[in-house]
Amino acid sequence: MNKKYNLFSLIILVLFSAIVVFLGIRSKRLALSQNFNGVVQKVSYYGGKRDAKVKLNDGQSYLLDLYVVKEDGNVKVGDSLFKRKGELDLYHFKKNSEGHYQLYKMHSYSSFFD
Secondary structure, X not given: OHHHHHHHHHHHHHHXXXXXXXXXXXXXXXHHHOOEEEEEEEEEEEOOOOEEEEXXXXXXXXXXXXXXXXXXXXXXXXXXXXXXXXXXXXEEEEEOOOOOEEEEEXXXXXXXXX
């Protein structure tokens, strides 16, 4: 019985590890494939972690959980967000006192391994 229990535990551990690695690879591929550039029209917060979800002036909505942008991330209506395909950084711009956009913060991709 002890050998069966050890084998079962090993199989569960291997399956769990494979799922974690798969999800990590999948999220990084998703971050690399994202491409958007626009002005924030609406901000809402999603889930228990309060991840920011934005609607840009192109009409598309984006959940910013891959870049760890939370409720306290200071994303406001009127801010500009830029994410280039093939890169892992999200650029967050705010208007300065002259009304010109300037870089406020760069949010980097983060997985649960980081």
